[in-house]
Amino acid sequence: NAGVTQTPKFQVLKTGQSMTLQCAQDMNHNSMYWYRQDPGMGLRLIYYSASEGTTDKGEVPNGYNVSRLNKREFSLRLESAAPSQTSVYFCASSELRGANSPLHFGNGTRLTVT
Amino acid sequence: QQQVKQSPQSLIVQKGGISIINCAYENTAFDYFPWYQQFPGKGPALLIAIRPDVSEKKEGRFTISFNKSAKQFSLHIMDSQPGDSATYFCAASRQGGYQKVTFGIGTKLQVIP
Numbered sequence: 039n040a041g042v043t044q045t046p047k048f049q050v051l052k053t054g055q056s057m058t059l060q061c062a063q064d065m066n067h068n069s070m071y072w073y074r075q076d077p078g079m080g081l082r083l084i085y086y087s088a089s090e091g092t093t094d095k096g097e098v099p100n101g102y103n104v105s106r107l108n109k110r111e112f113s114l115r116l117e118s119a120a121p122s123q124t125s126v127y128f129c130a131s132s133e134l135r136g137a138n139s140p141l142h143f144g145n146g147t148r149l150t151v152t
Numbered sequence: 153q154q155q156v157k158q159s160p161q162s163l164i165v166q167k168g169g170i171s172i173i174n175c176a177y178e179n180t181a182f183d184y185f186p187w188y189q190q191f192p193g194k195g196p197a198l199l200i201a202i203r204p205d206v207s208e209k210k211e212g213r214f215t216i217s218f219n220k221s222a223k224q225f226s227l228h229i230m231d232s233q234p235g236d237s238a239t240y241f242c243a244a245s246r247q248g249g250y251q252k253v254t255f256g257i258g259t260k261l262q263v264i265p
Contacts, residue, residue: 143195
């Protein structure tokens with residue numbers, strides 16, 4: 039059981055380049071999330087998808103777009119990377135039962151924008 | 153606006169000692185308070201969680217204490233071990249049509265032999 043799988047693990051971009059971070063979960067979870075982790079700032083929600091076919095902005099959505107491709111996959115796209123987007127990005131998933139349930143995280147993508 | 157305030161940001165504890173991490177929240181609509189543990193190079197993983205209808209929850213060496221009137225909760229790690237060295241995040245969320253979790257800034261714990 040792989041859980042939440044993120045690719046790539048590491049990426050270096052130049053300012054202005056674009057890229058897509060991929061995320062897939064095999065737990066049949068309804069909800070998926072993208073967070074970024076920065077020192078001293080904890081985990082901040084970029085976008086989330088409560089269920090297949092829906093996406094919504096989180097706390098820090100500027101500069102990002104997302105696609106919920108199907109129930110398993112949720113991708114994050116940087117159209118024009120900026121140095122401020124240097125961060126570690128985590129994808130997570132959770133069941134939606136109408137009650138709180140834990141987040142299951144992938145192991146992250148470490149992105150550096152030069 | 154930081155809805156969940158966590159302290160300290162870093163903590164060094166001797167092996168066998170008690171590690172204490174504190175969090176405070178502002179939104180009284182929060183009704184689920186999980187703690188996540190993150191090892192280097194890994195994603196956070198749920199450690200223990202509490203709901204506001206109980207004042208304490210214990211799982212092995214890990215205990216959450218919850219004070220609803222003060223809007224504070226804390227994680228105690230008893231008999232701390234070097235293997236507990238990790239970053240700990242407190243969090244809060246509220247039940248609704250979806251789950252959106254607000255995290256504290258994290259505490260980097262180092263347990264020294």
